[in-house]
Amino acid sequence: MLTREQALALVLRRLAALGRELRKPALEQADAQTRLFGEAAALDSIGLVTLIADLEEDIRVATGKTVTLADEKAMSRLTSPFRRVDLLAEYVAEVTNR
């Protein structure tokens, strides 16, 4: 179980680590409004898939739950949870509370 705040912290921490790995300092400065994917976004498709895989592992470590963030259900939502940091954090909280 993660609150929205905890989920947001988790996403930002992971994004910062990915930024160091990819040598993209902008990711270390990310905030709730940072666009993740799509036009003028911080990540390409491989970067986003990497972020999601690492987040799934973070969630497993934090909650003991094995979750899948990217599935057909997530992809078919009207508002993609992968568009912006706050949307992803909200989605992470929702998935871990199922």
Next chain:
Amino acid sequence: MSLLSRITSYSAKPALAGAWGVVTYGELAGMIAAARQSLAQLKLDRPTAFGLVGEHGPASAAWLLALAEAGHFVAPLSGNVAEHPAKLALINAQWIVVAEAKAAKLLPRVDEPSAHPLFAQLRAAGAAGLVLFSSGTSGTPKAMVHDFGKLLASYDARHESDLPLLALLGFDHIGGLNTLFNALASGALLVVPPSRAPADVATAIARHRVAILPASPTFLNLLLAADVLADLASLRVITYGTEPMPESLLHRLKAALPRVRFIQTFGTSETGISRTESPDAGSTFLRFEDPALEWKVVDDELWLRSRTQIAGYLNASNERFTADGWFRTGDRVEKGPHGTLRILGRLGESINVGGEKLMPAEVESVVLTVPGVTDCRVRGETHPLTGQTVAVDVVSFTSDQEALRAAIRIACRERLARHKIPTRVTFVPSVSGERMKKVR
């Protein structure tokens, strides 16, 4: 000269070393004669199917050759009888030979003689049959039937040798049997280690001054990691096969064992093991040097046609063979200069990331170079964003998995195209099977 007369002629030379001590060729010839006599006492009036259960050893080798000589059908099975009810039923085995070290016992098994047309065909030709099973990763194991006499005759031209070989691949495996027949045909000593653990293998190599080690790249990687180089001083030749060799691993092996020649072998359970050469020692390309084998590449797939290929399958269609006898190996290959080839992996194993393809082996080769990685397996995972994505299972003793995960991706990013970078890095206690999941 036939294999049996060779064995008799090598009389005083050591033949098989293992838990039983050392058995000479003369003693082995005696055990073959004893098996021949036991067979005669069964008063079988027709070629009959036998399961031969055991590991490499004098009794299993003696029985295998006695059954071949008498024109019977035999399936070598490793482990114990209770593990193989389905395989024994599939060949309609009427007798089971349980071989352990120097002893063997015969157990009757109640079954009707097989009416399979393949057995009938061999029977009509007066030929013995060797039945090998595929590993069955894709469902039921496939039973492949070789004309045993033809297979054994392919060893008739071997020169005599005094270089001891080690038996690493099993008694039920085309590669393991190839090592056995090579040793016996050339009068060399075959050393059977107590287990396949790198430390046990290294001890056996040191003790019997083994010169030739046939192994898989996966095993050689473990051998390097086990820190047993001091035991390997007698090695002169390492032959490797059964899966793609990561170039990075070959370089590490050559640096660690500078006096050893590395030779790539290639074979399939369907076509037998073929003689090959490498254009140079550091190359993962190979060239077939086998007069009994023809090859060609069709749509990136290797096709083989060999004199020692199987007569057919007991429980599968011959769809992988063309009407004119070509075997579609399912291996994806790349052609190099001067008639050379490189094995890239299994066709079905290619990973498709957003329309761009890659083979697991090329990513594994890079991941293995990262300090802290003991072994790895790359696989494709379905992903709603990119169709498939590259996942890697990593064996490591590192205390900082987070840092190693980043180091793996950084190494891949420096040396591979973007779509080949593993998105998921999972730490696992061990990786099972070989990189190329297929029996060779």
